[in-house]
Amino acid sequence: MYCSMVNFQFRKASALSSSITGLCRSRKTFGKVSKFSGLLSPVCQVADGHAQRLKHQITYKAYVPPCYQDHDHKNMTLKRPMSPHLTVYAPTLVAMTSIGQRITGTLLAAYALLLSGATLFLPNGIETYVSIIQSLDLSKTTIFILKLLVGLPFGFHYFNGIRYCMFNLGKWLSLKDVYATAYLTFVLTGVIVIFFAFL
């Protein structure tokens, strides 16, 4: 039953969606092949009368370009995992000063909002709240430490801010300078904040 030669036949060049099927004819059934239908899917009539596609017919389909997905969707559809980032990357000094700048900036904005909200909405004047804090009777050390904690964001954000402004001007950009100015920032912050905490 199997053909010794493969014969491709093209009929009408119809729409792209139609398939061009290779026709396999066996010498035996040569004469018995029925006429082709207009849809280019010739079917071999074999001896037992059943129309069947023979195994080694090659079906060609028109090229359909893959549906475009952006990088994230494509990878998420493929279910590829994301490589670890925050949890594994070394905490470099430069990155820590940068995120520190952002965090202290947020804190300072929060201070400003709290202060203004308190001024607007809390009853009585500022003196009542000062006397409440005084009545807590905290030791000098505790007050010193609290002032230090409250003042640190100010100091750090101020000096680091100067450092970043100088970066924007194109100065202090070499790695040596970046590290040197970072240490200078820490020193200056410590000095100023401790000074103000003493007052």
Add this chain to the structure above:
Amino acid sequence: MPKLSERFHKIIRFSFRNYSSKTETKPKKDVDPCRTFKIYRFGGILSKEQPKIQSYELDVSTCGKMVLDALIKIKDKDPTLTFRRSCREGICGSCAINLQGMNCLSCITEIPPAKTITILPLPHMYVIRDLVVDMTHFFNGYDSIRPYLVRKNDGAIGKTQLAQSIKDNEKMVGLYECVLCSCCSTSCPSYWWNGRRFLGPATLLHAYRWVIDSRDDDTEQRLYELRDSFKAFKCHTIMNCSLACPKGLHPAKAIMNLKRLISGLDKKPVPEIDPGKFKSGGDSGSGKNKKCCP
């Protein structure tokens, strides 16, 4: 007398130490050559496994000095370990990995003197398999900055040599050496969170390289294309890129210069020599065969 000169030498050595690099002053600890390599493993999407860290014991005295040598030795024992590598000399940029928390090229990074060595793929990239990640969006970003020379009135590029002074050529030192390994871009937290719209340090370094090339005519258009909130200005000078660059380049500085050019604070200087200097008028003489030796 010997005591005095000895003390003198000690003082000199002490003051020299303060100015020498850190690596010379650290006393070399002898670490046992049998090390543990903890390597990120993922079998691919068809394996239906979860990513995990697998430990390998390796005697580093039996393999070369570089991390790539260790990886190849481990692959001899476990052939399923998959990683990219090509030139083994730090010029192709294929073997970028995250080693002990910092990005580097495994072929030019020595095995660190630590008992446990952690090797992970580049951060915040989709993992195809083990240490191989999908770099498509990184290269698409690079292609988007038109990394080729654009001349306005020259016709076909390549007919005549473009002139450039030595000083103008030196401006590109530290920019053209980039191998697109993406160590810098994948170390940048801003690129992690905004990688699709922010171009990243490597691409911006290349953008700057094409902007300040004195032979390029399309500066205005190049700078105009970078004028938006994300492409260049999502850089917050975190500077992780310059720390990570395995070729010793300084993307952060290049990006700052680029930002100043985009915003108009700086202007690209006029080329010292006109690049079209060697353009001969009329017949360019390309068809004539010139004799090399008289």
